[in-house]
Amino acid sequence: MNFANIKYNDIANGEGVRTSLFVSGCTHHxxxxxxxxxxxxxxxxxxxxxxxxxxLKSLEPDHINGLTLLGGEPMEPVNQKxxxxxxKKVKSTYPNKTIWCYSGYLFDTQLLQESRARCPWTDxxxxxxxxxxxxxxxxxxxxxTLRFKGSSNQRVIDVQKSLASNQVILSPxxxxxxxxx
Numbered sequence: 001m002n003f004a005n006i007k008y009n010d011i012a013n014g015e016g017v018r019t020s021l022f023v024s025g026c027t028h029h030x031x032x033x034x035x036x037x038x039x040x041x042x043x044x045x046x047x048x049x050x051x052x053x054x055x056l057k058s059l060e061p062d063h064i065n066g067l068t069l070l071g072g073e074p075m076e077p078v079n080q081k082x083x084x085x086x087x088k089k090v091k092s093t094y095p096n097k098t099i100w101c102y103s104g105y106l107f108d109t110q111l112l113q114e115s116r117a118r119c120p121w122t123d124x125x126x127x128x129x130x131x132x133x134x135x136x137x138x139x140x141x142x143x144x145t146l147r148f149k150g151s152s153n154q155r156v157i158d159v160q161k162s163l164a165s166n167q168v169i170l171s172p173x174x175x176x177x178x179x180x181x
Contacts, residue, residue, distance in 0.1 A: 001025075001082025003051070004037060004044040004072060008058050014100035014131065014148060015173065016065030019058045023047070023083070026073035027116075028104040030137040034150075038072035052086050059094050066098035066130075075103040075111060077119040084121045087128045100148075101129045104136035107157050108168050131171055132157045145176045 002024035007013070010020040025041035026033075037043055045051070059067060067090055074083060087099060105117040111126065111134075112118070126132075133149050133156050141151035148156055156174040 001047045001079055002042060002044045003047045004035070006051070006055065009064075010068065013068040013070060013102070014066065015098065017063055018065055018068045018100070019055055020068040020070060021055060023069065023071040023074050023079045025076050025079055026071055026104070027076065028073060028136050030104065030139075032139045033137060035071065041076075041078065043072075047082055047086075052089070055086075056089065056093060059090065059097055064097070066094070066100065068100040068102070069129075070102035073104055074101050075105045075117050075122075075125075077117065077121070080119055080121040080125050084125050087125060091128045098130040099128055100131045100133070102133045105134065107132055107134045107155070107159070107162065126159055126163065129159045131173065132159050143176075147175065148173050 003021055004024045005022040007020040010018045013020045022035065022038055024038050024043040026039045029039060055067070058064065069083060073079060090099060105111050110117050111122055133154055135154040138151040138153050141153050143152050146152065155168070156171045158169045158171045161169040
């Protein structure tokens with residue numbers, strides 16, 4: 001698996017201050033994607049042990065809330081395989097830090113049911129993810145008042161509550177920004 005970029009001390013892609021990993025490879029090709037170069041699975045650098053250790057170290061300070069996975073598409077099967085062991089390591093090292101994931105795939109109909117995205121690693125990977133922002137970016141539904149998502153079709157899902165209840169449970173982060181924030 002390759003990655004395109006890492007943002008340390010990121011405040012745009014999830015709650016609080018985070019380390020954000022932009023993986024390479026995406027087959028959605030959303031109109032006006034902000035990160036088109038990450039569509040190519042070969043773009044960027046190899047996600048090796050050295051870079052994984054650097055990310056783990058970046059998560060150590062108390063002011064870092066957690067890790068965000070985006071891209072590209074973290075839930076492409078090849079990326080799920082590449083991320084699973086790393087995400088396990090993150091959760092075992094920092095059990096109180098959250099893991100957010102942005103995916104163009106829909107949680108309930110594409111990740112939990114038979115689809116191109118569902119693969120042998122999906123269920124276990126989802127078991128480590130706290131928040132999933134799902135659905136493709138749709139330019140015609142773009143709304144800058146939304147928190148942590150770009151278009152109104154996207155959902156901010158509490159993954160663990162959803163898995164436990166067998167239904168989609170939206171996170172409070174799914175709501176619009178309050179005026180002045």
